[in-house]
Amino acid sequence: DVKVTQSSRYLVKRTGEKVFLECVQDMDHENMFWYRQDPGLGLRLIYFSYDVKMKEKGDIPEGYSVSREKKERFSLILESASTNQTSMYLCATHPGTGLEEGTDTQYFGPGTRLTVL
Amino acid sequence: QKEVEQDPGPLSVPEGAIVSLNCTYSNSAFQYFMWYRQYSRKGPELLMYTYSSGNKEDGRFTAQVDKSSKYISLFIRDSQPSDSATYLCAMRRAAGNKLTFGGGTRVLVKP
Numbered sequence: 167d168v169k170v171t172q173s174s175r176y177l178v179k180r181t182g183e184k185v186f187l188e189c190v191q192d193m194d195h196e197n198m199f200w201y202r203q204d205p206g207l208g209l210r211l212i213y214f215s216y217d218v219k220m221k222e223k224g225d226i227p228e229g230y231s232v233s234r235e236k237k238e239r240f241s242l243i244l245e246s247a248s249t250n251q252t253s254m255y256l257c258a259t260h261p262g263t264g265l266e267e268g269t270d271t272q273y274f275g276p277g278t279r280l281t282v283l
Numbered sequence: 284q285k286e287v288e289q290d291p292g293p294l295s296v297p298e299g300a301i302v303s304l305n306c307t308y309s310n311s312a313f314q315y316f317m318w319y320r321q322y323s324r325k326g327p328e329l330l331m332y333t334y335s336s337g338n339k340e341d342g343r344f345t346a347q348v349d350k351s352s353k354y355i356s357l358f359i360r361d362s363q364p365s366d367s368a369t370y371l372c373a374m375r376r377a378a379g380n381k382l383t384f385g386g387g388t389r390v391l392v393k394p
Contacts, residue, residue, distance in 0.1 A: 170326070175324075205291075207386060208287075208289070208371060208384040208386040209327075209371070209382075209384040211382075214380075214381065224381075258326075260380045271329045274326030274328065275326050276324075276325055277324070
């Protein structure tokens, strides 16, 4: 089974703090993703990475950066947290290309609920 | 206008009823369609995966895709209280692994 773990389930930070959210996967998946989930808005893609040291902006990258120094680890960084970044953050992985239908999917971690005061 | 529209619910049904969920989308480039189930305080997990128009069945779950109408559905037969969750539709283009999600529908199955 794919296992995707996130460093914290709940996190409370103050405005202006630098925040690190970590995601670790144990299945050697090529692709990793960071989403935020807000009521009524569904999941919105922040950043994704197709390979080590590679990153691409998603739909809402403003205020965030990412780091992928090792294949199994993908970090989301809030350089200066703001109250509008209070949200549920979800990490996901994807095996890569050339897959059979049905295995071509994203696997999610349990999420980190971040509150910025 | 969002690319993928999904009624947020909540949808409340008695145990044993059929649950009917749907999503509409505007981008004809979407070719692969998925339904994820998300329990409270958990990450989403894949429930159904479809490519072509038509029906796909897996146990109590049936996924339908109508590409001509840009409309997808998920039906849950003989619903159980354990089916209470938020159901998210997701879709992607032919190339790449980026998914576009609907907002999710919260379902409550009452015993």
